[in-house]
Amino acid sequence: MADQAGAQNAAQSPRTAVVIGGNRIPFARAGGAYAYSSNRDMLIAALDGLVARFGLQGERIGEVAAGAVLKHSRDFNLTREAVLGSALSPETPAYDLQQACATGLETVVGLSNKIKLGQIESGIAGGVDSASDAPIAVSEGLRRVLLDLSRARTTQQKIRILSTLRPKDLSPNAPGTGEPRTGLSMGEHQAITTAAWQITREAQDELAYRSHQNLAAAYDRGFFADLLTPYRGLMRDANLRADTSPEKLATLKPVFGKGLDSPATMTAGNSTPLTDGAAVVLLGSEDYARANNLPMLANVVDAEAAAVDFVQGDEGLLMAPVHALPRLLKRNGLTFADFDFFEIHEAFAGTVLSSLAAWEDEEYCRRVLGLDGALGSIDRSKLNVNGSSLAAGHPFAATGGRIVASLAKTLSEQGGRGLISVCAAGGQGVVAILEARN
Amino acid sequence: MADAYLDLVNTPLPARIAKALGLPRPSVLRRWTPGEVLAPHPVLVAGAGAGADALADVLLGWDIEVRRHVLPGEKLSAAVVVLEAATEPADLAAPMLELGHAVRLLVPGGRVIGVLRSAADASGPAQAAARQGIDGALRSVAHELRGGATANGIILRGDATTTDPTTLGALRFFLSGRSAYVDGQFVEVASTPSGSITDLAAATAASGEGVADQPLAGKTAVVTGAARGIGAKIAEVLARDGARVVAVDVPAAGEQLADVANSVGGTALQLDITAADAAVRILDHVRRRFGTLDIVVHNAGITRDKLLANMDASRWESVIAVNIASQLRMNEQFIASPVFSETGRIVSLASTSGIAGNRGQSNYAASKAGVIGMVRAQAAEFGGAGRSINAVAPGFIETDMTAKIPPLTRQVARRLSSLQQGGLPVDVAETVAFLSSDAAAGINGQVIRVCGQNLVGA
Numbered sequence: 075m076a077d078q079a080g081a082q083n084a085a086q087s088p089r090t091a092v093v094i095g096g097n098r099i100p101f102a103r104a105g106g107a108y109a110y111s112s113n114r115d116m117l118i119a120a121l122d123g124l125v126a127r128f129g130l131q132g133e134r135i136g137e138v139a140a141g142a143v144l145k146h147s148r149d150f151n152l153t154r155e156a157v158l159g160s161a162l163s164p165e166t167p168a169y170d171l172q173q174a175c176a177t178g179l180e181t182v183v184g185l186s187n188k189i190k191l192g193q194i195e196s197g198i199a200g201g202v203d204s205a206s207d208a209p210i211a212v213s214e215g216l217r218r219v220l221l222d223l224s225r226a227r228t229t230q231q232k233i234r235i236l237s238t239l240r241p242k243d244l245s246p247n248a249p250g251t252g253e254p255r256t257g258l259s260m261g262e263h264q265a266i267t268t269a270a271w272q273i274t275r276e277a278q279d280e281l282a283y284r285s286h287q288n289l290a291a292a293y294d295r296g297f298f299a300d301l302l303t304p305y306r307g308l309m310r311d312a313n314l315r316a317d318t319s320p321e322k323l324a325t326l327k328p329v330f331g332k333g334l335d336s337p338a339t340m341t342a343g344n345s346t347p348l349t350d351g352a353a354v355v356l357l358g359s360e361d362y363a364r365a366n367n368l369p370m371l372a373n374v375v376d377a378e379a380a381a382v383d384f385v386q387g388d389e390g391l392l393m394a395p396v397h398a399l400p401r402l403l404k405r406n407g408l409t410f411a412d413f414d415f416f417e418i419h420e421a422f423a424g425t426v427l428s429s430l431a432a433w434e435d436e437e438y439c440r441r442v443l444g445l446d447g448a449l450g451s452i453d454r455s456k457l458n459v460n461g462s463s464l465a466a467g468h469p470f471a472a473t474g475g476r477i478v479a480s481l482a483k484t485l486s487e488q489g490g491r492g493l494i495s496v497c498a499a500g501g502q503g504v505v506a507i508l509e510a511r512n
Numbered sequence: 513m514a515d516a517y518l519d520l521v522n523t524p525l526p527a528r529i530a531k532a533l534g535l536p537r538p539s540v541l542r543r544w545t546p547g548e549v550l551a552p553h554p555v556l557v558a559g560a561g562a563g564a565d566a567l568a569d570v571l572l573g574w575d576i577e578v579r580r581h582v583l584p585g586e587k588l589s590a591a592v593v594v595l596e597a598a599t600e601p602a603d604l605a606a607p608m609l610e611l612g613h614a615v616r617l618l619v620p621g622g623r624v625i626g627v628l629r630s631a632a633d634a635s636g637p638a639q640a641a642a643r644q645g646i647d648g649a650l651r652s653v654a655h656e657l658r659g660g661a662t663a664n665g666i667i668l669r670g671d672a673t674t675t676d677p678t679t680l681g682a683l684r685f686f687l688s689g690r691s692a693y694v695d696g697q698f699v700e701v702a703s704t705p706s707g708s709i710t711d712l713a714a715a716t717a718a719s720g721e722g723v724a725d726q727p728l729a730g731k732t733a734v735v736t737g738a739a740r741g742i743g744a745k746i747a748e749v750l751a752r753d754g755a756r757v758v759a760v761d762v763p764a765a766g767e768q769l770a771d772v773a774n775s776v777g778g779t780a781l782q783l784d785i786t787a788a789d790a791a792v793r794i795l796d797h798v799r800r801r802f803g804t805l806d807i808v809v810h811n812a813g814i815t816r817d818k819l820l821a822n823m824d825a826s827r828w829e830s831v832i833a834v835n836i837a838s839q840l841r842m843n844e845q846f847i848a849s850p851v852f853s854e855t856g857r858i859v860s861l862a863s864t865s866g867i868a869g870n871r872g873q874s875n876y877a878a879s880k881a882g883v884i885g886m887v888r889a890q891a892a893e894f895g896g897a898g899r900s901i902n903a904v905a906p907g908f909i910e911t912d913m914t915a916k917i918p919p920l921t922r923q924v925a926r927r928l929s930s931l932q933q934g935g936l937p938v939d940v941a942e943t944v945a946f947l948s949s950d951a952a953a954g955i956n957g958q959v960i961r962v963c964g965q966n967l968v969g970a
Binding site: 119122123125126127128129131132161296298299300302303304305306309367368369 | 756759763764765766767769770771773774777778779780781782783784787800801802803
């Protein structure tokens with residue numbers, strides 16, 4: 075079945091898009107090593123590390139696509155500006171993309187599609203985010219006053235406009251991860267979902283523990299030597315706690331879901347911290363890779379985006395990947411059994427565990443996803459084998475690039491097929507399939 | 513890091529004061545620049561015999577004005593003294609006294625280059641005494657020269673001739689600013705192995721033109737410890753000379769390594785050379801990206817200084833592991849690999865500490881003397897069949913590492929060499945680049961010091 079599906083997919087795609095390699099900077103906790111680095115600085119660092127790894131100096135890449143979730147208005151052309159600051163040819167075009175936490179994965183999907191269509195031969199996809207260097211906006215009241223002032227002609231008009239200013243207008247609006255339509259933070263949204271699926275504190279802490287263990291082991295065996303370039307003195311992800319344990323995690327106080335009827339289970343240990351970082355992925359056609367003697371780690375097979383109605387409906391904010399996945403599997407004629415690696419982004423341990431529970435729930439799969447029965451279970455030994463966001467941290471738009479490069483390398487070493495699932499704000503999610511080449 | 517005294521003493525008034533007080537007066541050395549003219553003034557080719565005549569003819573072909581005898585009052589860029597005909601010590605008088613006239617006429621940054629045969633190949637004690645005598649005489653001349661001038665020797669082994677491509681390669685190196693901080697050194701040259709040098713390089717040696725500015729074009733070079741200091745400069749100079757550079761350093765130095773790779777248009781490979789799979793990863797990278805590995809520069813090294821009485825196991829063992837054990841293991845794998853070129857070059861960084869020893873550096877000196885032992889033994893195994901291995905032993909080089917030496921000690925260390933100053937990383941890199949080139953095909957198992965003829969190990 076799997077082979078048939080592969081052939082079918084190959085028949086649909088005019089060409090193959092391959093992951094050649096990746097590079098990221100170690101992820102820092104907000105206010106840490108990159109406290110004074112901008113999104114542009116970090117994206118340049120990630121690009122330059124990639125250029126150095128593959129000798130792309132002065133090369134005109136087909137297109138570079140990246141983005142940031144927390145973005146200054148001055149960074150309207152963030153990716154192009156980063157290209158101009160990098161060692162790439164200044165003739166390399168670039169565009170910004172923004173799909174909340176799915177930004178990084180969506181840039182991979184978009185550029186892979188261009189490669190498959192023959193529009194470009196090579197592409198660099200990725201993302202960056204700084205929670206430290208976040209934009210701070212003036213209040214809506216002050217903003218209106220300033221705009222009116224700029225239009226005022228006479229001193230009298232100016233004085234009249236200024237007189238409307240109130241002290242509260244002077245306090246700035248700090249950025250948050252709150253959902254504009256519900257006012258709830260992402261953590262509070264997930265707490266509702268976590269409770270609804272009756273995910274235990276122990277299960278969440280266990281997932282977090284394994285994330286740290288797997289990431290630490292990957293570092294120890296040198297897995298990241300060709301995936302990561304140190305930046306500003308940081309050699310490893312600052313959030314990584316190789317020595318943490320379920321017992322230590324169990325001592326942390328819950329931070330989300332304290333207002334719910336059921337006991338709060340989500341802590342700083344089983345939720346991702348605010349993080350700074352950048353990640354990029356080099357993609358290409360097979361011809362491009364061969365002509366330049368570049369490795370081909372994995373094929374980008376297919377992807378699917380979904381969105382859920384978390385505002386009026388009763389689906390959880392971060393459950394969109396749960397909906398996207400059956401559609402992707404059906405289109406490719408695959409089941410969970412056809413996959414060797416699962417990369418499910420750990421926005422919160424509860425997100426991953428709620429997703430797994432949903433796919434295992436026959437009633438939910440029938441009623442909500444419209445399937446004949448439960449989608450199935452995922453073998454936990456195949457899940458996030460090199461750690462994920464709970465350990466590495468989660469600089470929103472950088473996470474997709476981190477996952478794609480790590481999974482592609484794993485596939486090149488061990489063969490098989492891998493699934494990626496990334497949830498995003500706004501009730502969205504993107505899932506994708508990568509496949510080893512042998 | 514900068515040598516403020518060197519800058520000061522090369523301005524008019526302080527120069528006069530230094531002269532009056534008899535203080536050291538180091539000169540700004542003549543270093544290589546693009547489009548370098550080897551010898552703007554005439555070059556003396558002293559000495560009798562067919563070898564000297566042939567060499568004079570070659571220099572004429574390089575558009576150099578050649579003199580066979582000193583013309584009174586005429587400035588000289590260099591004096592090449594061919595002494596291969598000496599059969600007993602008495603034979604040295606005429607050519608050495610001629611050289612004595614010549615050194616008075618040398619321009620600043622001038623060169624004295626002896627061409628001689630090895631005492632080891634002598635037919636008897638008298639010939640050996642004559643040949644060994646030249647060694648002492650030229651080293652003394654090196655001490656006597658001022659104004660940034662240097663004296664070095666080329667020792668012909670076996671049937672090597674004065675016009676062998678490698679002899680000419682060494683001659684060009686010593687004439688050039690590339691050898692600015694090489695002083696009082698002798699390099700042995702065997703006849704160039706057939707097939708070890710490209711036709712183009714041979715033609716260049718003969719004509720003095722062509723690949724002179726890109727002698728490493730088309731070659732792939734791996735440089736370990738390339739993230740900073742001397743390693744970064746080696747990467748830069750090899751790339752300048754045309755090589756594709758694979759810059760290797762530990763993952764922790766990845767950020768600087770990426771900067772180096774991007775500045776030289778090379779590739780960055782983050783790995784720990786002490787890892788068992790280091791050579792395999794280097795070979796895999798080179799095979800995939802470039803096909804053939806032509807040049808390996810073992811530059812990575814660490815110091816963990818302590819007097820032996822206070823030495824602990826970790827200091828001793830880490831220095832040995834990084835500085836020599838890793839090289840032995842990697843070389844074995846390189847040499848066994850078909851990816852390593854049949855004319856491949858290995859250049860290993862030794863140190864004058866490994867030659868003369870140095871207080872507080874018994875571990876470091878063991879590793880660096882070990883490099884010299886390794887180079888000689890491996891060279892014998894190569895046997896002049898095409899591949900070569902040599903060592904470069906830096907003396908006091910102005911780097912971040914030597915900048916940490918206490919100021920007074922540092923000042924003294926600088927002035928103790930014949931050139932009365934520390935060398936620059938580029939000086940080491942130039943010698944590495946020369947030994948990596950086709951022009952050095954007949955040089956194997958040699959240790960070239962880049963130390964300005966320092967009196968002590970550093």
